[in-house]
């Protein structure tokens with residue numbers, strides 16, 4: 001990338017100072033103004049299913065081995081959006097807004113073909129210290145459910161920020177009662193010194209299926225072989241077998257080729273650049289719950305988009321102060337914020353069966369438990385929303401509104 005824009009030079013001091021005392025908490029980074037994104041991190045859960053047809057394809061495949069390949073293919077097709085979409089839309093990787101506890105991001109990918117059905121996104125900030133986002137993506141027509149959570153552990157050295165992703169994703173197929181446990185790749189941010197940061201994925205990640213298939217994806221970045229960015233190589237095998245059933249090679253941000261393991265026969269080339277993204281439908285702000293990201297952060301987003309640093313600061317402080325006040329009251333009353341859609345469990349049978357190691361690992365290896373989507377809570381909220389739509393008694397609305405209003409202006 002080019003040299004840092006002159007105007008921006010002045011804002012490097014705070015950033016470099018924050019790097020000097022960097023404690024692993026990305027939110028504590030004082031990124032230069034031109035790096036601030038108006039998008040909240042709760043929105044990033046949407047990157048898992050921007051191609052609903054590919055996301056639901058495994059549900060339409062009767063052969064378990066081919067299903068496992070389709071889940072690997074879907075995972076690989078999410079990487080470009082997960083890790084490059086800010087560069088494409090905003091010119092470089094940006095620092096997202098740090099979600100407040102209880103922040104929600106809700107949306108739906110509508111179905112224009114009548115073949116896929118609607119795909120619903122539920123994203124909730126289930127922890128603020130450390131920041132953890134939990135999400136569920138549901139397509140009832142195909143019985144596909146993705147649920148997961150993630151947090152980040154970051155470190156800074158030699159001009160790059162390295163991020164270890166904590167958490168995992170679970171892809172479930174109802175018809176086959178099948179589960180896929182997906183681990184999250186580590187990443188590092190390159191180009192910081194040029195003021196044009198971008199993500200590169202490191203080492204490897206895996207997908208373990210309850211049907212005994214194991215996918216391993218090795219990220220070589222600007223591999224010494226190709227020198228091309230975002231390079232990876234993946235294999236799909238049956239566990240405790242050496243036979244490679246399929247290989248997938250290429251650049252996750254450009255295109256990749258799926259081949260038969262033995263014959264090396266090319267089965268498919270996926271072009272990440274030309275595959276259509278389905279837009280996510282989000283309710284208009286005046287119909288949103290005040291806890292929803294674009295409602296809660298509206299003034300901050302407006303200020304960031306117009307480059308009004310002062311208003312950005314004052315509006316952010318309002319939200320942070322109200323959050324501190326809420327936490328103080330909860331502490332005083334000996335209660336904890338009620339998560340709306342997710343529950344923390346210390347044991348998740350699918351996770352235990354399919355993976356080694358504990359769930360969310362916080363400081364000193366303590367396990368903070370695993371965040372799972374709570375179908376009961378989800379049904380209760382749906383009921384309440386319907387009641388509200390049918391004109392529930394004011395008290396009902398006031399309670400929901402009141403809690404929310406207290407939270408964010």
Ligand SMILES: CCC(=O)OC[C@H](C)CC[C@H]1O[C@H]2C[C@H]3[C@@H]4CC=C5C[C@@H](O)CC[C@]5(C)[C@H]4CC[C@]3(C)[C@H]2[C@@H]1C
Pocket residue numbers: 015026027029030031032035044045047082083093094095096150152161163165189192195196197199
């Ligand atoms: C120019 C100097 C500067 O300020 O650089 C700051 C940089 C923008 C680095 C810090 C931020 O980089 C962002 C990249 C974000 C990750 C991107 C994608 C994902 C995948 C998604 O499924 C989960 C979240 C995750 C891991 C994001 C986490 C937060 C990251 C690392 C942002 C950093 C604050």
